[in-house]
Amino acid sequence: MDYLNTFKKIKALAETGLVYAQNGYEVERNQELVDLSKELMAAIANEPIKAFDTYYLPPKEYPTPKVDVRALILNEDGEILMAKEKMDGLWSIPGGWADIGHSPSEVVVKEVEEETGIEAKVERVLAIYDKRCHPHPPQPWYVYKIMFLCIPTGGKLRGNFDIDEARWFNLNSLPPLSTDRILESQIKELVHLANHPEFPVVCD
Template sequence: MKEYQNLELIKRIKALADTGLVYAKDDYDKERYEELRGISLELLSNVSDQPLTMLNDFFMPERDYPTAKVDVRGFVMNDKNEILMAKEQIDGHWTIPGGWADVGYTPSEVVTKEIEEETGLSCSVVRLLAIYDKRMHPHPPQPFYVYKLVFLCKVENGGLKPGFDMAGAAFYRIDDLPELSKDRILESQINQLYNMVIENDKNVHFD
């Protein structure tokens, strides 16, 4: 828990430094914000066990006000009330299909594109189910601040065929879920989403 709290503080420090670099007018202030940003990346390297050089390359200096990253996911059920899942090659675990929001695509376009790329199924969006702040849920620690959008989708056509970067695609019963990729989805979230669909709950869950 303490490590998680430290990570959240480091991310806040980095965000403040990035914001300062965007708006600072004075060279003295910019130098101090750059130093603060460097310290935050060093701390992040210590907490995450990622090389500092990799973090420097990955976290390029912000050119605008830093904001949360957006992860877009699709919740799809078949006529047996089974849930569509995709198996990640990275960790060998399962998640509902989706990924980072792409620039130039609407959220609904992103989610249908990701579902088809990862599972082979062409879907349409029914409605928004939830907006999760990952910080508010017991996901593994990560360097990003992430909002997760989950859309209810329905299959229009196609057949199950995992994408080139996925290790599998299948439908699973709610009481027989595979091992989950907890960085991407949690069992508690799947249960909540499932109940919302089954109970025809029209509310949008947030946070």
């Protein structure tokens, strides 16, 4: 049984119920579900229940997945642009959470420049992943990942306040990866898709 996914489903159902509750009875029952899902997550993570309070802000609207946008950028030698995260000291292709007020392609271009110093433009979408379908570490949120192929247009490699450094890597000598953000299998699939524009977008 996928306990983490069960927790996410219970959480989403309960929060939806709270949004649309018509009376005190419905509020009470859905709040019980919220509390149960919090207990389940705490048990899975072996952490105190209060550690998950920030994931249970009072719902204002129908809960939906979070969206992570990331860019595969290759240089003339076929090397992959990667950024080293200060948070965990591990590497990922550049990207991050989608921002309200910006399209996915606008966000990914902004993230690339902010994290690596490289200016880029979007070529096309390579894949749309459901994080649940891949062996990422457990995470409370339900996440969709939009993976873009971007073309470098200028700029100079650098880090920023949350990135130690940015570098180009050969596919056969990847650095230690931040597997919460990207997996080696995903990078290999994205490079394969980038080299075959006739292939359709991969969707989970």
